[in-house]
Amino acid sequence: MNIPAELKYTKSHEWIRREDDGTVTIGITDHAQEALGDIVFLDLPEAGRIVAAGEECAVVESVKAASDIYAPVAGEIVAANEAALDAPEAVNADAYANWLFKIKPANLADVDGLLDAAAYAEIAADD
């Protein structure tokens, strides 16, 4: 299973990368894209929206099913991946390169509380 060691994760299969500018980048894991199958549509949040941790803020739809994506931490949405909207299948091809949105966390320390790669690997293996 492809679970990069440098990223943080959630039980609901989002990955989170800390950026140098104090924002975090969020996408879905390789395990999640494989479970969903061919992705055909993304509904991404608008920049400026304030989200709580665990709030539904995006939808990834495959041919099979629609899957809600949750904000891993509280904060403000600062960007959505517009390029991915036009080519949602790119998330299947590389789930870590093709991110969904960025959040400026209200409290950057919240990111430390997310799962590390080893903990997520156990969850994904049980899925």
Added chain:
Amino acid sequence: MARCTPLHAVHVAAGARMVDFAGWDMPVNYGSQIEEHHTVRGDAGMFDVSHMLALDLTGADATDFLRTLLANDVAKLTVPGKALYSCMLNEAGGVIDDLIVYYFAADRFRIVVNAGTADKDVAWMRKQIARTGANVTLDARRDLAMIAVQGPNARAKTWHAIPGSESVTAALKPFCAVEVGDMLIARTGYTGEDGFEITLPAAQAADTWTALAGAGVAPCGLGARDTLRLEAGMNLYGQDMDESTSPLNVGLAWTVDLKDAERAFIGRTALEAAPASQQVLGLVLLERGVLRAHQSVITAQGEGETTSGSFSPTLQQSIAFARLPPGVAENTEVEVDIRGKRLKARTVKLPFVRNGKPLI
């Protein structure tokens, strides 16, 4: 514990993604579901449909019994091997199941029913046999496997894979079947493409599957089967109709045969007392998004609801079946409520796709 078809080990060995479907552990896709879909539209793919149940009905009263049991009329079957699609209704006119019945002789039929309804179907049929006192025997054939080979090249590739099959099936017309030894080869399917549905002894299933794969038939999962039947305008039991719906409201009036006024099939009285109150049309989403089941459809004539929806790989946009108020015309713009947003869609006549070609 989910049940396994005779091909289960073959699917697992091929790396298929397995899911529970109606209590059976079935392949949903092997690789890309969209690629599997395109392969069936453009070449040939195969599906394990052994979870469906084949039943043999034999006996002197077989024809009369089926004329009572089914909403379509088996009396129109006169050529051996000819198939008929029908609903089996309850007394209230609700759909217990939709099925295919093959005629071999007036006292011998094969019936194929859905997996999820198989147990209740058999119980219902046995109850009706007891009630009518019909001189028939019903035999559930769980010793059989079924493989659907579908696509424009499906027949040619099947002929290559199954020795001796070409000479006996080359002249087979659509919706007809022929018995070849202990196989039944039918020119039927659930994809809107040409092809065969092959029923054979379970012990031969894996070798036949492997031979078909060797002839270039791609294994396909239930995921592609669903988008193919949706494009082909074919209902899925439990989703587009069930015991609470009349066939007249789910686009199946063409399967209800009322011509013989003397034929008192189960559910007839209820259907004649309650004409259609809804119609089924296709929807094509005009904006970005994906139509799914149970979304509200807002029309000038009132509200309706989607019953099946997905992304159409052939049309590259989202499509659905919608139950709509009478009076909503084809090629009308309507709105669909998707997660609180109203998106524009266009009504179309079904099917969306047939024999590889978009019809909308």
